[in-house]
Amino acid sequence: MRNILFRTAVLSPLLAALLAGPAPLASATTGAVTAAGGSAAQVRVSVGNVKAGPARYSGACPTTVGFSASLVARGSGTVRYRWVRSDGTRSAVKTVTVKGTRKLLVRDRQTFDWEARGWQAVEIIGRKGLSRKAHFTVGCAGSEPVVYDGSHPLPATPPARPHTPQSPQTPQGGGGGPETPTEPIRAAASVTAHPATYKGQCPATGQPVRFNGLIQVSQLPARVGYQWIDSAGGEGPIQQLDFPANGPRSRPVVVTHPVKATSTGWKAIRIVSPSGIDSPRATYSVTCDDPGPDLVVTPAAAVDRPTYTGACPTTLTFTGTIAVNRVPAEVRYQWLDSEGGAGPVNTLSFTGAPGAKDVVPHTLTVRGDREVPVVKGSGTLKIISPVTVPDTAQAAFTVTCTDPTPPPTNTEVTASDMKVVPASHNGPCTGQYGLRHDVSATITVTKPMTVKYVWVNQQGPWPGPDPVSVTFDKAGSRTVSNVFFRTTSLKGSMRLRIVEPAGVAETERAEFDTVCTN
Numbered sequence: 001m002r003n004i005l006f007r008t009a010v011l012s013p014l015l016a017a018l019l020a021g022p023a024p025l026a027s028a029t030t031g032a033v034t035a036a037g038g039s040a041a042q043v044r045v046s047v048g049n050v051k052a053g054p055a056r057y058s059g060a061c062p063t064t065v066g067f068s069a070s071l072v073a074r075g076s077g078t079v080r081y082r083w084v085r086s087d088g089t090r091s092a093v094k095t096v097t098v099k100g101t102r103k104l105l106v107r108d109r110q111t112f113d114w115e116a117r118g119w120q121a122v123e124i125i126g127r128k129g130l131s132r133k134a135h136f137t138v139g140c141a142g143s144e145p146v147v148y149d150g151s152h153p154l155p156a157t158p159p160a161r162p163h164t165p166q167s168p169q170t171p172q173g174g175g176g177g178p179e180t181p182t183e184p185i186r187a188a189a190s191v192t193a194h195p196a197t198y199k200g201q202c203p204a205t206g207q208p209v210r211f212n213g214l215i216q217v218s219q220l221p222a223r224v225g226y227q228w229i230d231s232a233g234g235e236g237p238i239q240q241l242d243f244p245a246n247g248p249r250s251r252p253v254v255v256t257h258p259v260k261a262t263s264t265g266w267k268a269i270r271i272v273s274p275s276g277i278d279s280p281r282a283t284y285s286v287t288c289d290d291p292g293p294d295l296v297v298t299p300a301a302a303v304d305r306p307t308y309t310g311a312c313p314t315t316l317t318f319t320g321t322i323a324v325n326r327v328p329a330e331v332r333y334q335w336l337d338s339e340g341g342a343g344p345v346n347t348l349s350f351t352g353a354p355g356a357k358d359v360v361p362h363t364l365t366v367r368g369d370r371e372v373p374v375v376k377g378s379g380t381l382k383i384i385s386p387v388t389v390p391d392t393a394q395a396a397f398t399v400t401c402t403d404p405t406p407p408p409t410n411t412e413v414t415a416s417d418m419k420v421v422p423a424s425h426n427g428p429c430t431g432q433y434g435l436r437h438d439v440s441a442t443i444t445v446t447k448p449m450t451v452k453y454v455w456v457n458q459q460g461p462w463p464g465p466d467p468v469s470v471t472f473d474k475a476g477s478r479t480v481s482n483v484f485f486r487t488t489s490l491k492g493s494m495r496l497r498i499v500e501p502a503g504v505a506e507t508e509r510a511e512f513d514t515v516c517t518n
Helices: 013-020
Strands: 030-034 042-053 056-059 063-085 094-112 116-124 134-140 187-194 197-200 207-217 222-230 239-243 250-259 263-273 282-288 297-303 307-311 314-324 329-337 346-350 355-358 362-366 374-385 392-403 413-421 424-427 435-445 449-457 460-462 468-472 476-486 490-500 510-516
Touching (some): 222 250, 346 355
Parallel strands (some): 056 134
Antiparallel strands (some): 042 063, 297 314, 314 362, 490 510
16 A cells, blocks of 8 residues: 655744754763762763664655664663754653663654754763764655645545454455455644744743644544654653544644743644654744833822811821833722721723823821820822732821810710720631631610611721611610631721711720731
């Protein structure tokens, strides 16, 4: 039966590099290699009889050229080696364990889609230079052969029939029995790269290039052994692909390769078994644009009256700007103040040119009281995203109340005995949800009534603005409580605020300091 030829859909541009190749390294056939693990033990290695087969080829393409070399290692330790090629690519590094004297034949092979000339040599990792080079020349004759892909299926062949004494196989027309010679199972593969060419920003994890492979067989059932080979990593592991008797004769295989820097390369599928040939190379080219400087976000904050003396309550207004050093950029931010207030999370979008933009102002009402007429605090502009350092800007204020807010007049309700337990913790924050904190306070009334209250932490009402109701059918006191959990460190405060009836003083703040050492 004549040979079935495989045509490449796209001729590999990398083969042109074979004509030039990198500057050759100094030839090295013997030398000592330090054993793995950094011990003083040495392994002496010699590499000889480096050959290409066939060294010269002229005929239909694609064709495969095999390379071999004899490696002799003496000593105790580990030898690591790889094949180096004139097109600048290298095979995967392989490891050989040596104890005494070990001789082995190392091999590699490359499939060429069109005319090429170059060399391959063995490099012993940890030793300068290469072995002698095995030079080769590939000349392709005739028209481009057929590639078996999704558009050109591999022709089917009759399944092989077992030879038995009851049913001897005889040549067709021999008249000796019903059986005729059959062809062995053959396999073919094709690969395409998506995208084959890319130019733009490359993610930190690499620009993904997807390789879609298709493996076909000429008969069913069949099992194909194959491996991915490429210009970057050499040979991948051998994998098995089963084709059941009642299934299709082609199956797709896919692999994705992340490219992290501007480079060109290729991937192909090597058919290990049954008889077959490596697929043509699917080439790719990735050009990563210069991402420019890292994004820097700079917040700035100010208050309209950093120092104020006068009647209270009074309202302060905080303003600010956010600047970026490159575009496009999107920044999320929020105002926090020292009185426990928290503004909404807003977003600024930057396009056009780098620069600064104003943020939404934040207001704070300072009341003061007769016992504490001077109030010191701040408003904080916090960057939520992206992560930046520093991520906050503060504007401090000092308010001196000459006519502070009179004390609450409602004496029918009082709130007291505010607690957070534990108030201090330094250690693991374990448990199903983390470290549990119990929050409690006491509400006292002088007559039957319904009281509405909210908890307030360092950022505002918690867990939300909706008040909780508690009904007293007679005068007395009740303890109200809540819980929260922490898995990360936090230093803050809690207090109880009576919403209804009005005019009731808040409890004192109960401070807590939780340090999680998980």
